Amino acid sequence: MDIRFNKHSLLLLAVFLGCLVMLVARWLEQSLVASLLIGYPLLVCFGYFLGVMALKRGSIVSLVEYSGGIPGVLLASFALALWMIPRWMDASVAILNIGIFKYLSLIFLVGFMLGCSWPRMHFITRAVVKIEFLTMLFRLGWIYVISPDRLCNNYLFGEQVLLGKSFLVIALLLTVVFCVPLFIAQDKCGEGQVYCRR
Amino acid sequence: MKFWVGIILSICVTAVGFSALSAATHGFSVWTEEGQRRWNAMHHPEPLPAFEWRNQSLNRHSLASLSKPIVLLDFIYTRCPTVCQLMGYEFSQLQTMLAQRQLQDSVELVSISFDHGYDTPVRMANYLSRYRADTRNWQAGIIEDKDSLSLLLKQLGVVVLPDGQGGFVHNAAFYLIYKGTLVSIHNQNQLSKLLSEIETLTWSF
Numbered sequence: 001m002d003i004r005f006n007k008h009s010l011l012l013l014a015v016f017l018g019c020l021v022m023l024v025a026r027w028l029e030q031s032l033v034a035s036l037l038i039g040y041p042l043l044v045c046f047g048y049f050l051g052v053m054a055l056k057r058g059s060i061v062s063l064v065e066y067s068g069g070i071p072g073v074l075l076a077s078f079a080l081a082l083w084m085i086p087r088w089m090d091a092s093v094a095i096l097n098i099g100i101f102k103y104l105s106l107i108f109l110v111g112f113m114l115g116c117s118w119p120r121m122h123f124i125t126r127a128v129v130k131i132e133f134l135t136m137l138f139r140l141g142w143i144y145v146i147s148p149d150r151l152c153n154n155y156l157f158g159e160q161v162l163l164g165k166s167f168l169v170i171a172l173l174l175t176v177v178f179c180v181p182l183f184i185a186q187d188k189c190g191e192g193q194v195y196c197r198r
Numbered sequence: 199m200k201f202w203v204g205i206i207l208s209i210c211v212t213a214v215g216f217s218a219l220s221a222a223t224h225g226f227s228v229w230t231e232e233g234q235r236r237w238n239a240m241h242h243p244e245p246l247p248a249f250e251w252r253n254q255s256l257n258r259h260s261l262a263s264l265s266k267p268i269v270l271l272d273f274i275y276t277r278c279p280t281v282c283q284l285m286g287y288e289f290s291q292l293q294t295m296l297a298q299r300q301l302q303d304s305v306e307l308v309s310i311s312f313d314h315g316y317d318t319p320v321r322m323a324n325y326l327s328r329y330r331a332d333t334r335n336w337q338a339g340i341i342e343d344k345d346s347l348s349l350l351l352k353q354l355g356v357v358v359l360p361d362g363q364g365g366f367v368h369n370a371a372f373y374l375i376y377k378g379t380l381v382s383i384h385n386q387n388q389l390s391k392l393l394s395e396i397e398t399l400t401w402s403f
Contacts (some may be wrong), residue, residue: 067203071204074215078212085222087224090231091231149230151230
């Protein structure tokens with residue numbers, strides 16, 4: 001398929017999709033589980049694809065490129081950490097402006113930054129990010145399951161426990177997904193592969 | 199050269215990120231909405247909005263009309279099967295402890311119901327008698343004006359959610375009010391801490 005869009009129509013399409021994604025995320029906020037397991041990934045994925053596209057079109061500043069993607073992934077971690085704090089999750093539901101700031105930062109500071117950093121990252125950095133993400137999911141899941149207090153004012157206690165359990169299940173599944181390739185012998189010597197048949 | 203740009207940029211992002219997270223949590227101490235409310239009460243005490251309630255003996259009262267300078271407020275609903283029962287029990291314990299310390303004339307305990315359609319003065323009276331309350335410094339009331347009830351709940355950060363089984367989920371906390379101003383918010387099971395703060399307040403008058 002070789003359809004060429006001009007710059008403006010692509011930008012317009014991105015803005016339209018962005019608004020749509022934000023609306024869906026707002027709607028999903030009625031449920032804690034849906035908001036975190038569908039809403040957040042949706043916003044981040046949208047930003048990620050924007051980032052990958054920006055990288056392909058070469059329109060991104062080359063700063064990301066020669067820093068091995070590390071500043072970008074650090075920025076993404078901090079931004080994501082902020083929106084995992086119960087107080088700010090509550091605030092983003094209660095106050096529309098904070099909500100909009102949340103959607104925009106999940107798209108641009110998390111998704112976009114990951115999108116233009118990930119393809120440029122060393123495999124060791126990637127592994128560190130993956131492991132840190134997994135352990136964070138396990139820790140959060142654990143906290144949500146055992147916490148005797150309701151952490152978010154806007155959601156019921158049962159939902160918090162359900163979210164914790166979902167985090168644990170997802171973390172387990174992701175562990176399998178990340179580990180399986182490690183048990184498969186590498187045939188080709190690709191970039192960043194230390195042990196392979198030459 | 200390019201190498202250093204990446205490293206310096208990473209250090210800057212980390213510094214900014216840490217400061218931002220630290221600012222967002224008041225130095226990594228406030229993580230929840232409720233924590234923020236308590237932080238505000240401690241650091242920037244604000245007068246509460248005016249509100250009136252009708253108590254178990256049908257009298258109208260407001261914070262200003264009470265003769266005692268310290269008011270301890272909690273929010274309940276009488277058909278609550280769980281947390282409010284504990285709160286009522288703790289209030290009755292507290293009442294005994296206050297009497298032991300001769301503080302019964304300085305502190306008024308006020309239980310306010312947010313169950314607008316169901317609770318009546320008669321039900322509030324039943325609630326009090328369930329805990330053998332001494333009504334000289336413990337009263338239970340209903341805020342009849344819905345707007346001022348929701349304004350008060352909003353300012354105190356009390357969120358009441360229906361639990362889908364005819365009851366409500368709500369923050370179970372005690373609100374310590376001194377001369378019309380919220381000075382602190384206390385959890386359940388912290389009666390000794392609450393009591394020592396009340397004693398500190400009474401030294402100031």
